[in-house]
């Protein structure tokens with residue numbers, strides 16, 4: 428990279444444009460929430476998702492980026508490089524949200540990527556390699572669990588067909604929702620699934636409190652902890668709540684409660700590093716005066732240490748079985764992602780850009796998973812975090828300051844350029 432190149436691109440990053448786009452995107456699926464907050468509910472592969480993607484495409488085309496889509500529905504915006512035959516540098520994140528999500532999770536990384544390539548183009552810079560901005564399909568897993576199906580398909584972590592039979596709450600298959608989206612976007616140029624990028628960088632709000640508490644402007648992410656997701660199905664028998672003696676019941680809710688209690692003991696961690704969450708429970712027949720014949724609950728278990736992730740995760744099924752008094756249980760693992768460490772090539776580019784711009788930074792791991800996790804095996808990968816208010820995320824009150832958003836985009840622009848010229 429020649430002297431002066433990055434500062435021009437950095438100067439061309441527009442805080443106002445980025446903020447305005449974030450707010451405009453926040454209207455698509457936006458809803459009013461208590462306390463005057465504005466949340467977003469934009470499920471993947473939905474009409475809202477497509478509206479948001481069309482808006483993104485309109486901005487990208489206006490700045491001269493070319494637009495393509497792969498068979499997994501991942502959307503790419505490309506700023507051409509001097510040598511189109513070289514592997515591109517990739518950046519991006521996701522545009523889908525949690526059902527009660529905020530205006531920054533995911534979409535920030537896509538819009539920061541667009542802002543970065545727009546700034547580079549505005550500064551009249553043509554990097555050696557192309558830079559591509561990607562909007563990954565279904566990162567959140569809010570409509571179709573697990574999440575990260577677009578990036579897992581892209582890198583070959585899982586074959587695309589693995590996700591075909593996932594169903595949403597309305598019984599719509601993933602394959603059908605994807606086909607509908609591909610049909611609606613059939614005017615876009617197609618590209619094959621996957622390639623090995625020269626490097627991948629993802630910008631994201633931190634979703635935790637450390638940057639704010641430690642008053643740092645940029646997080647240089649060192650890696651991502653591992654995650655395992657399970658679905659537990661407890662089956663008993665429905666009976667009359669007023670007449671059936673307790674000893675004769677096969678009450679699925681009671682055995683589920685015993686199982687969750689036992690799992691809390693298995694997952695006990697005095698250091699508070701381990702993360703264990705039961706957050707979705709479905710009961711049948713779901714009526715207050717009938718004993719439940721079926722209870723289904725989810726487990727989200729995370730740990731940065733692979734050995735702990737494997738040992739305690741592998742113990743879940745046995746603990747659940749041992750907790751059953753009168754029902755039967757099945758435990759299905761639906762997501763398994765080991766902890767990853769990011770490459771110095773990528774983390775170094777982020778740290779160097781923050782330093783060159785006089786921004787304070789902190790090296791930290793990510794507790795949330797991200798599409799970046801699945802890029803690690805295929806190319807040098809890193810992430811940039813920006814502070815978010817109170818560390819709150821997956822909630823309508825999620826907020827990042829305009830200046831923080833712009834700081835992240837400036838660091839991204841400079842780090843992308845240095846990687847694209849290497």
Ligand code: GLV
Nearest residue numbers: 567794795796797
């Ligand atoms: C991603 O949204 C996660 O749950 O970490």
Ligand code: MN
Nearest residue numbers: 532533566631
């Ligand atoms: Mn996210």
Ligand code: MN
Nearest residue numbers: 525532567821
């Ligand atoms: Mn999220």
